[in-house]
Amino acid sequence: MRRRRATALPLQCPPSVAPLSVAPLSVALLLAPLLVTGCTGEPAGALDLKVGGSFGARPTIVFPDGKPAAGLQVDELAAGKGERLATDDVAIVQYTAHVWDGRDNRLVDSSFNRGTPAAFPVGELLPGLERALRGRRVGSRVIAAIPPEDGFGANPPQGIGTKEELFYVVDILGAHHKGVSVKAAGGTIAGVRVGGGAWPALAVPATPPPARFTAKVLAKGNGRKTQAGQLVVTQYEGALWSRRRVFDATWTTGRPKAFKLGDGSVIKAWDKALVGVPVGSRVLMVVPPAYGYGPGGHPAYGIKGSDTLVFVVDVIAAY
Structure with a gap:
């Protein structure tokens, strides 16, 4: 997901992750x-x-x-x-x-x-x-x-x-293609649950969010590890912890989205959690504001500056 140029959405990214910056x-x-x-x-x-x-x-x-x-x-x-x-x-x-x-x-x-x-x-x-x-x-x-x-x-x-x-x-x-997915097993992190299968739906608990950034590889792929500077093709779902509401999901339409990693184009959480992950992996992350869109939030997606975000991301390919 892209940052909006400091915090912008990707051309094809989840609203929680900032999209690639393109003139x-x-x-x-x-x-x-x-x-x-x-x-x-x-x-x-x-x-x-x-x-x-x-x-x-x-x-x-x-x-x-x-x-x-x-x-x-x-x-x-x-x-x-x-x-x-x-x-x-x-x-x-x-x-x-x-x-x-x-x-x-x-x-x-x-x-x-x-x-x-x-x-x-x-x-x-x-x-x-x-x-x-x-x-x-x-x-x-x-x-x-x-x-x-x-x-x-x-x-x-x-x-x-x-x-x-x-x-x-x-x-x-x-x-x-539309509908491509890692189709991995589900898992949990910080109380957040993710179902397995082609569409790993998020379930966020009705408890206060953790203060620290957390990420977990739920399923490790067999491909090459992603590198900073690569274009990464993903399927993902993002949710707001406080309202337990999904604000963006590629699985809704089925079409994957691609983002550049490691150059500040996406939010800090995505760079931190997805660089070095093998292609074919499924990653779950809990993203406090400092690792997301910061104090300004992302109004277009209903994200406030105080919102903690949750993402599950399938890493489909890297170029």
Whole structure:
């Protein structure tokens, strides 16, 4: 969960954990990237340009003279062999986005500039991006030229004109489906109980909360340990101790959310409890205000500055 920039929610995080901090332009473009698989110096088929670099690495792009042809144009430079992306999946991608104007073709966003891949919620992307991305396989590199009518339309983010065409190169690193879960056993900590199974519902006792931060790995996964600076894909549920009320849960919709760990993007509790945990683990934590949103709380989620929070988190993947 992200902090709101000191205490903000994640783009796809529980309200109790602060979401990753992403500049407005990055957030907007996050919902407008395209697929691409690794190719070096290969012409882009129907698109008269060249994209170089290996899959997963920052691409080099040589634009032709003049403006692109009208209409949405998509080309798959290399086809992956992994799972296909479907609506409600979360795609983990590396991407680069330019304005293709036939002049400087300026770079406007890139996951490489933030040091971690990005998470794209399939089904909530720009129209052109949806058409380019859905159905592609993990391991693919796709490029797309997106005209304004298939992009941001009349309301683009700051830095992009209403008539400017976008060009994306996207490498699909992973796909995480709706309903994915660790499906581990339940457990208890400080009187808080968590049921087992795919949706580990929280039960908070009607007693005063403990003053200290506490975390427990209820089930230890078999994957690699997470590291600070990684993008971690999670399912989670968060509750307010004082009112014993759930304020956010990815399991409600089934779609996982991803957050960057170890750089202050999420609340202190998540960095402390989730860094170094093997992928596939389920973690339960009790979070006093100093490890959550602090004195300001998080009004949008009904969190007061004095509220102790409780989280159960499934660590699905790390990139």
